[in-house]
């Protein structure tokens with residue numbers, strides 16, 4: 001585990017045309033080579049109007065997207081492929097360039113698309129052995145599994161941008177997966193375009209959702225996660241070894257940071273502002289606490305106070321190489337926000353992470369078990385000493401334990417690959433569901449927008465009615481007003497006339513007094529009408545104001561109606577596009593998937609066959625050994641038997657020869673006797689027959705002896721053939737059978753020879769008797 005400080009890069013965007021038109025000046029001076037930023041407050045005259053900051057990387061307006069990728073993206077990718085987590089989070093006020101740096105556009109792709117393209121290029125090179133790192137060799141196979149997730153945090157609620165639904169997603173933590181969002185999609189991606197398809201769909205859903213919520217996407221935080229799993233399979237003569245490494249890359253586009261200081265004024269806006277504030281404020285608090293921690297202070301880190309900090313927990317002070325990208329606006333009217341961002345970035349630089357390679361949990365367990373087995377082996381080796389020392393090492397029990405551990409290791413190793421395959425399978429299932437949900441979710445949003453549209457239409461109708469009534473009312477009001485005015489004008493005329501007459505009258509006359517009363521009354525009437533006219537005027541003005549307001553509301557409602565119509569069209573198009581994209585992808589991958597399944601099945605059968613061959617090879621070796629032992633034993637038996645048979649044969653041959661000698665002697669004797677018999681004229685057919693029989697017997701005897709010799713020669717030849725035959729269990733059996741048959745044959749021959757001998761002896765005795773009887 002190594003300590004790794006969070007690195008900070010700042011980037012400023014060019015001053016916009018609008019800012020230029022408004023006469024805005026640039027308040028930033030950046031020095032890329034020295035990684036310094038100076039910010040000036042033009043409102044201040046003092047010396048401290050300019051402040052200087054130093055970071056790890058500074059990018060001026062002329063900086064290119066490729067440059068940022070080379071310096072910030074590539075090291076992150078290098079580490080991810082080696083099993084280390086990495087995070088980039090973009091911070092800054094709305095419009096400062098966060099999304100530009102993270103996403104860019106088609107001509108100038110940002111960090112996410114460049115990272116993605118490079119990741120797949122490398123993964124392909126490593127897996128196909130093109131990579132010069134030398135990791136892949138004939139006996140080493142490296143494969144990767146890339147999964148992608150994309151979520152949005154808005155008002156402390158997490159939404160799955162790859163599978164939008166009303167389901168409330170929760171953050172969980174486990175030793176196996178680390179911090180993760182339960183139920184959020186993890187889509188397996190096979191290519192750069194797969195990932196980009198998801199990025200674009202997710203971003204579109206984000207926009208649609210924002211429209212529905214009457215917000216802008218810059219008010220939510222988005223977290224795009226790429227998980228890289230690397231499987232290395234090493235095969236040597238003695239063993240096969242499989243290792244797994246997993247790493248996670250988080251690419252975070254935070255909500256505009258100005259919300260942290262400028263919360264909304266009322267209602268939902270206030271709530272939303274406060275919620276965004278909560279996440280960004282907690283991020284600030286976490287960063288401060290981590291800064292204190294790196295100074296050696298003992299502090300509580302409030303990760304759990306917001307969804308954002310909980311999700312980024314591993315990237316802040318935990319197991320990840322983290323980079324903060326602070327986006328700056330150069331316009332002086334944004335001076336205060338930019339200064340706050342720079343101060344925030346300076347605090348982030350204090351945070352230290354503890355980076356560790358992410359071994360698979362199975363891997364860890366396997367290593368632990370192997371260590372235990374080694375210990376057991378050592379213990380067994382010490383068994384003798386231990387026994388002498390009276391420690392009573394139960395070697396059999398320990399051996400059994402080691403055996404169980406080996407089984408466990410095998411199980412875990414199988415489990416590793418199984419989990420990988422299972423993940424791919426589940427991801428494919430999810431893909432299908434996701435495709436449907438995207439359509440349904442956007443369809444749901446469309447329904448809402450449709451309702452909104454109807455609402456606006458109704459409103460327009462109501463306003464138009466109201467306006468119609470008001471117009472009528474105004475018309476009548478104006479007529480009344482004109483009438484009143486006319487009446488008043490004639491009253492005024494009359495008054496003038498009466499006043500003239502009044503002045504011409506004699507003072508103190510009763511007529512004049514009467515006229516005065518009449519004038520006063522007329523004046524009161526005129527005053528009354530004037531008052532009415534003022535009131536009428538007021539109500540007409542009010543009516544006009546009301547109508548103006550209705551007009552404004554009508555303009556607004558009509559604009560909303562038009563925009564809802566546009567949103568509807570756009571969303572409908574988006575929904576159709578996503579559904580079509582997913583359908584196409586599904587069709588494309590279906591074939592690919594079937595092919596893959598077929599290939600896997602073939603590979604599985606091949607590996608099964610290899611295993612059987614391997615096993616057979618083992619059996620053959622075992623059999624060869626057994627054959628060797630049998631051959632030795634047979635050779636031994638054969639030579640003993642051969643010697644015995646040879647002796648026996650020699651003995652029998654000798655006996656036969658002796659007998660032959662005796663028989664020829666007897667024959668000679670018989671011949672002599674015959675001659676003598678002839679001489680003695682004693683003869684007869686009986687004797688001739690007997691002698692003929694004896695001759696035939698002798699003939700048969702000879703033939704039998706030749707047969708025995710032939711059998712012995714044949715059995716020796718058969719044995720020789722067997723020895724030279726292809727080895728195998730069958731051959732051993734044949735050999736055993738042959739051996740037994742031969743043993744039996746020898747036994748029979750032996751018995752037969754003995755019988756013959758006995759017979760020959762009987763014959764000799766008989767012949768002797770005969771000779772004697774013949775008078776020898």
Ligand SMILES: Nc1ncnc2c1ncn2[C@@H]1O[C@H](COP(=O)(O)OP(=O)(O)OP(=O)(O)O)[C@@H](O)[C@H]1O
Pocket residue numbers: 012013014061092093094095096097098099100101217218255256327
């Ligand atoms: N380095 C740059 N070079 C050229 N144009 C840039 C640069 N940075 C940002 N812009 C442009 O500035 C505008 C605002 O940038 P952008 O949308 O990335 O800001 P933002 O911080 O993501 O905003 P919000 O928080 O609203 O999402 C965009 O029109 C973008 O094209």
